[in-house]
Amino acid sequence: MTEGSLYGERITLGEPPLKAGEILYSLRDVSVEYGTRAGPVAAVDHVSLDIRKGEILGLVGESGCGKSTLGKAMLRMISRPGRITTGELWFDGVDLVTLSERRMREIRGARLGMVFQDPMTSLNPLSRIVDHLTETIMTHEPSVSEAAARDRAAQLIGRLGLREERIDDYPHQFSGGMRQRIMIALALALQADLVIADEPTTALDVIVEAQFLDLLRELRDEFDLTIVLITHNIGVVAEVADRVAVMYAGRMAELASVNELFLDTKHPYGQGLLRAVPNIELDGTELYQMAGAPPNLLHTPSGCAFHPRCPAVMPICSQHQPEFLQREGDHYTACWLYQDHPVKPGVHDA
Amino acid sequence: MHPLLIVFLVFGIPAGFALGWVFLRGSESLRRYILTRIALTLPMVLILISVVFFVLRVMPGDVVSSTLGPKASEETRQNIMEALGLDDPLIVQYFRFLGDVVTLDLGDSFIGARRPIVDELGERLPATLELIIPAAIIALGSGLLFGTYAAIRRKKPVDYSLRLYSVIIYSMPIFWLGLLLRLVFSVWLDWTPIAGRIDVVTNTTLERTTNLLFVDSILSGNWAALKSVLRHMILPAATLGLVLSGVFVRLTRINVIETLQEDYVLAARARGIRERIVTYSYALKNAMIPVVTVIGLQVAILLAGAVLTETVFNWPGMGRYLIERISARDFQAVQSTVAVFALFVALISLAVDVIYSVLDPRVKY
Numbered sequence: 001m002t003e004g005s006l007y008g009e010r011i012t013l014g015e016p017p018l019k020a021g022e023i024l025y026s027l028r029d030v031s032v033e034y035g036t037r038a039g040p041v042a043a044v045d046h047v048s049l050d051i052r053k054g055e056i057l058g059l060v061g062e063s064g065c066g067k068s069t070l071g072k073a074m075l076r077m078i079s080r081p082g083r084i085t086t087g088e089l090w091f092d093g094v095d096l097v098t099l100s101e102r103r104m105r106e107i108r109g110a111r112l113g114m115v116f117q118d119p120m121t122s123l124n125p126l127s128r129i130v131d132h133l134t135e136t137i138m139t140h141e142p143s144v145s146e147a148a149a150r151d152r153a154a155q156l157i158g159r160l161g162l163r164e165e166r167i168d169d170y171p172h173q174f175s176g177g178m179r180q181r182i183m184i185a186l187a188l189a190l191q192a193d194l195v196i197a198d199e200p201t202t203a204l205d206v207i208v209e210a211q212f213l214d215l216l217r218e219l220r221d222e223f224d225l226t227i228v229l230i231t232h233n234i235g236v237v238a239e240v241a242d243r244v245a246v247m248y249a250g251r252m253a254e255l256a257s258v259n260e261l262f263l264d265t266k267h268p269y270g271q272g273l274l275r276a277v278p279n280i281e282l283d284g285t286e287l288y289q290m291a292g293a294p295p296n297l298l299h300t301p302s303g304c305a306f307h308p309r310c311p312a313v314m315p316i317c318s319q320h321q322p323e324f325l326q327r328e329g330d331h332y333t334a335c336w337l338y339q340d341h342p343v344k345p346g347v348h349d350a
Numbered sequence: 351m352h353p354l355l356i357v358f359l360v361f362g363i364p365a366g367f368a369l370g371w372v373f374l375r376g377s378e379s380l381r382r383y384i385l386t387r388i389a390l391t392l393p394m395v396l397i398l399i400s401v402v403f404f405v406l407r408v409m410p411g412d413v414v415s416s417t418l419g420p421k422a423s424e425e426t427r428q429n430i431m432e433a434l435g436l437d438d439p440l441i442v443q444y445f446r447f448l449g450d451v452v453t454l455d456l457g458d459s460f461i462g463a464r465r466p467i468v469d470e471l472g473e474r475l476p477a478t479l480e481l482i483i484p485a486a487i488i489a490l491g492s493g494l495l496f497g498t499y500a501a502i503r504r505k506k507p508v509d510y511s512l513r514l515y516s517v518i519i520y521s522m523p524i525f526w527l528g529l530l531l532r533l534v535f536s537v538w539l540d541w542t543p544i545a546g547r548i549d550v551v552t553n554t555t556l557e558r559t560t561n562l563l564f565v566d567s568i569l570s571g572n573w574a575a576l577k578s579v580l581r582h583m584i585l586p587a588a589t590l591g592l593v594l595s596g597v598f599v600r601l602t603r604i605n606v607i608e609t610l611q612e613d614y615v616l617a618a619r620a621r622g623i624r625e626r627i628v629t630y631s632y633a634l635k636n637a638m639i640p641v642v643t644v645i646g647l648q649v650a651i652l653l654a655g656a657v658l659t660e661t662v663f664n665w666p667g668m669g670r671y672l673i674e675r676i677s678a679r680d681f682q683a684v685q686s687t688v689a690v691f692a693l694f695v696a697l698i699s700l701a702v703d704v705i706y707s708v709l710d711p712r713v714k715y
C-alpha cells in the first residue's frame with residue numbers, strides 16, 4: 001500500500017516509520033482501578049508490555065482477569081468508574097496518558113483501532129455500513145470528499161470479501177462474521193498501525209472463526225498491521241499469534257513467543273491453561289481442570305495472586321509478589337520458581 | 351374557500367408530499383404496509399364515532415330539556431324533536447350521521463342559530479390546532495433536550511433537578527399549572543394577557559382566511575396581530591406542553607442512558623468519532639425509537655389536556671366547544687367534533703407508524 005493512494009496523507013506524531021520488530025507501543029507500569037461500592041477493583045495491576053511492529057500478540061487469561069480493561073486502557077478508553085491510576089502508554093514517541101482528550105480522539109480510529117467481542121451490537125443499527133465508514137474517514141480526514149470516502153469504503157469492503165454494493169445495507173442485514181469484517185474495515189479505514197481485537201471470534205462459529213483468523217493474518221501482512229488479539233481461547237492464540245502474553249488477576253504472568261510458550265511453559269498458571277486445552281492427540285486422558293476459582297480482584301490474594309491455586313506453591317509465594325522478569329531470551333515470567341529472594345529457602349543453599 | 355378546507359390543505363399538502371415521498375422511495379413491503387395502515391384507519395374512526403353516537407343517546411337528558419328547561423310543553427318538545435330528526439328510529443339517525451360524515455357535510459347544530467357544524471368547527475378547529483401544535487413542540491423539544499442533558503450529566507445535580515422537575519410537572523393538574531402560570535406571568539408580572547387568542551382591538555384589523563391567527567397575521571403581514579397572537583399563545587401552549595414534557599424527559603433520559611452504554615457507542619468512540627456526534631447521532635437517534643412510539647400514545651392525552659387548557663384560558667377551541675355542547679345535549683355538534691378528533695388521532699398515529707418505519711431500518715412490516 002503506497003502512501004497517498006487509498007489513504008491520503010498520514011498524520012504522524014513525529015517519529016520516523018518503524019521497521020518490523022521495533023517497539024510500536026509500550027505499556028509501562030500501567031494500573032487501572034474501578035471504584036465500586038465494595039472498594040477499588042485492581043483490574044490491571046502494574047503491567048508492563050512492549051508491542052512490536054508487525055506482530056500478532058495474543059493476550060490470554062481467564063475471563064475477568066483484566067484483558068478487556070487493558071485493551072481499553074491502550075486507547076485510553078477507560079470510563080467511570082474506572083481510572084488509569086499509574087503508568088505510561090508510549091506510542092509513536094508520546095505518552096498517551098499526557099495527551100489532551102482532543103489529541104487522543106484524533107489518534108483513536110486513525111492510528112489505534114479496536115474491534116469488539118460482539119459484532120451484532122458493535123454497529124449503529126440505524127446507520128448504513130457506508131455511513132459508518134465515511135463518517136470515520138471524514139472525521140479524521142476532513143478534506144476528503146464524501147464521494148472519495150465512499151469509494152474508499154467500497155474498496156475496503158471489497159477487500160474484506162464482501163460485495164461492494166452491500167455498503168448501502170444496514171447492519172442487521174449481515175451475519176456475525178460479515179459484521180466482524182466490517183469492524184475490521186472500520187479499523188483499516190485510516191490504516192491504523194495497531195488494532196486491538198477483543199475476543200473478536202468468541203461470538204462466531206468455528207468455521208467463520210477460522211476464516212476470520214486467516215483474514216487477520218493476511219491483513220497484517222498486506223496492511224502492515226500490528227494486532228493485539230485478546231482471547232480466553234488459547235487455541236486461537238496457538239493458531240495466529242507470534243507472541244503470547246498470559247495475564248492473571250490483572251498482572252502479567254508470562255510472556256513468550258508462541259513456540260516457547262507451548263513447548264516450555266514456565267508459570268504454573270500457564271501450564272495449567274495449556275493442560276486445560278482439549279487436545280485430539282491426548283484422547284483418553286481426562287481434561288485437566290484447574291483447581292480453585294478465579295481470584296476476586298477486590299481482594300487480590302497476597303504475594304503471587306496465583307498462590308492459592310498453584311500446585312507448586314512455596315511459603316514465599318503468599319508473602320511476596322514475584323517480579324515480571326526476563327527468564328531466558330525473550331521469555332518473561334513472574335514466578336518465584338525462577339527467582340531468588342532473601343527469604344526464599346533453598347535457593348541460596350542450592 | 352371554507353376555512354376548514356384551507357386548514358386541511360395547509361397541513362394535508364406537506365403531509366401528503368412526505369407520505370408520497372416515503373411511499374415512492376420505500377420498498378415494496380413498506381408500500382404495502384402503508385396502504386394497509388391507511389386502510390385500517392377507516393374502521394378505527396368508524397368504531398370511535400359509532401361508540402360516541404350511541405353513548406350520547408343513552409345519556410340522560412336531551413336538547414329540549416337542556417335548553418328550554420322542564421317547563422317546555424309536550425307539543426313544543428315534539429315539534430323540536432321532529433325538526434331535529436330526533437324522533438326517527440335510532441338506526442335511521444345513525445345512518446344519517448354516517449352519511450353526514452362521509453359527505454363531509456356535518457349537518458346543522460341543534461341550538462342557537464342552527465349554524466352548519468362545519469362553520470362552527472371552521473372557527474374552533476384552527477384555535478385548537480394553534481394550541482396543541484406549539485404545545486407538542488414545547489413538550490417534545492424540552493423533553494428531548496432536558497432528557498438528553500440529564501442523561502449526559504447522569505447522577506450530577508442537573509440530572510437530579512431535571513428528574514425532580516419531570517415528576518412534579520407530570521403530576522401537576524393542568525388546571526392548577528395554568529392558573530399558577532397565569533397568576534405569575536399575567537397578574538403579578540403583567541407580561542402576558544389573561545385569556546383569549548388575540549386583543550379585541552387588534553382582532554378587528556386582522557383579515558381572516560384560515561382562522562389560524564398565526565398564519566393569517568403572517569399572510570396579511572399584520573405584525574401587530576402576530577405579536578398579539580404569540581403573546582396570547584405562550585401561556586396556554588406552555589401549560590399544556592410542559593405538563594406533557596414530563597413523560598418525554600423521563601423517557602428520553604432513560605433511553606439515552608441505555609443507548610450510551612451500547613457497544614456501538616463504545617465502538618464509535620474507539621473510532622475517534624466526536625462526542626457530540628456520538629451523543630446525538632448514535633445515542634439520541636436510537637433512543638428516539640421508543641420515544642416516537644409514545645408520541646402516538648400521547649396524542650390522546652394532548653387532546654384531553656387541550657380541553658382543560660382551553661377552559662382555563664378561555665381559549666375558543668374545540669375542547670371548550672365540546673364541553674358547551676355536551677351540556678346542551680347538542681348531539682350533532684358533539685358527534686361531529688368527536689369524529690374530527692378521531693380522525694386527527696388516527697392520522698397522527700398513522701404518521702407515527704410511518705415515521706417509525708422510516709426511522710428504524712429493522713422494522714418488519
Ligand SMILES: Nc1ncnc2c1ncn2[C@@H]1O[C@H](COP(=O)(O)OP(=O)(O)O)[C@@H](O)[C@H]1O
Nearest residue numbers: 034041043062063064065066067068069070297
Ligand atoms: N465498569 C466496571 N465497573 C466495575 N468493575 C469492572 C468494570 N469493568 C470491569 N470490571 C472488573 O474488572 C475486572 C476485569 O474485567 P475485564 O477487563 O472485563 O476482564 P476480561 O476482559 O479479562 O474478562 C473484572 O473483575 C471486572 O469485574
Ligand SMILES: [Mg+2]
Nearest residue numbers: 064067068069
Ligand atoms: Mg473481556
